[in-house]
Amino acid sequence: MDKLKARLLVGLQAIEGVEDRPSSVSGGSALFYGDISFAHFHDDRELDLRLTKKVIKTLGLSHPAGSRHHPDRSPNSPWIEVRFNSAAEVDQLLKLIKLAVAEL
Numbered sequence: 001m002d003k004l005k006a007r008l009l010v011g012l013q014a015i016e017g018v019e020d021r022p023s024s025v026s027g028g029s030a031l032f033y034g035d036i037s038f039a040h041f042h043d044d045r046e047l048d049l050r051l052t053k054k055v056i057k058t059l060g061l062s063h064p065a066g067s068r069h070h071p072d073r074s075p076n077s078p079w080i081e082v083r084f085n086s087a088a089e090v091d092q093l094l095k096l097i098k099l100a101v102a103e104l
Helices: 003-012 053-059 087-102
Strands: 018-022 029-033 036-043 046-050 079-083
Touching (some): 003 087, 036 087
Antiparallel strands (some): 018 029, 046 079
């Protein structure tokens, strides 16, 4: 497993109620809060996260250029693809995951 994904999964252990489980949708794994799936991995360095339109807009986030999985996703979607390529980006993603859980 990629070391940054492993770091992310370790960090998830500190968020009560969040689990990484197999995903029937993405074919890989997904993040669940209780029985609610709110994120799934596209690969070891990209997470598709349901963050809500309001939070995405408030934080000024945008979908990454060159999306292979959702190239036509609406800018009004409550989902956003988040790529992480450094430890700092993993830490930032953990904060976004906490926000996503708070919105559930």
